Amino acid sequence: MSDPVRKFVVETVLFLVGLIVTIGLPWLVMRALRSGRPSTTPRPITDDGAGGKVIPVIATFSGLRGLPWIGFASNSLNPRLVITADGITYRVMAQRTRRWSEVEAIDVRSFGATVNLGFVFRGTPVTLDANVGSTILAAQTLALVPDHVALTDRARSLPADTR
Structure with a gap:
């Protein structure tokens, strides 16, 4: 050639x-x-043996307040979200516990097959996002949250029949 x-x-x-x-x-x-569509058959919520409910999450993310789709740390290998009467226990990089009094608001964001529960904490710019992958599971999780915790309009607008 x-x-x-x-x-x-x-x-x-x-x-x-x-x-x-x-x-x-x-x-x-x-x-x-x-x-991509959110799953219609989510995995079930289970008990942790200590009074908490283990939410089957796909991944967890730490992000910054005001930038909901950008995370600076993520965990898709061993994520964890446990709802208890006192607060939440979660794992992104390390396992942490937050009391309900530290949670400023909970939001739900959905895009494609991703359904994220977003936890905004008081006094810190760091947020927690947990991808539950289903609006049904998001509604079931929000039903476990005490009434005094603030929910955003999107979180409150989840269909009542999925709660």
Whole structure:
């Protein structure tokens, strides 16, 4: 193969790869996000043996207040969320416990197959997001939260038949 032909073949291959990356990859991501639906059959909430309810989460994230979809730490290998009468116990990097008096508000955000419970804490910019993967499980979890804990409008607007 001569140099001009080889150069043409290489440039054509690079152009096609660039075209796939700039158009094809975003198209595949958007298609996957649009086709994703929250699960209609969530795993059940279980007892932890000490009076708490273990919520089956897919992943947990630590984020910053005001930036709900951006997390600076995540755990999808061994996430944990336990609801007790006194508060919550969760694991992102390390296991932590927060009393209900420390929880300022709880929000629910959904996008594609992701359903996140967002816990905003008093006196700190750090938040907790727990991906439960189902609006049914999100509503069941919120039903375990004491009445004095504030829920956002989105959290209160979950269908009552799923609670």
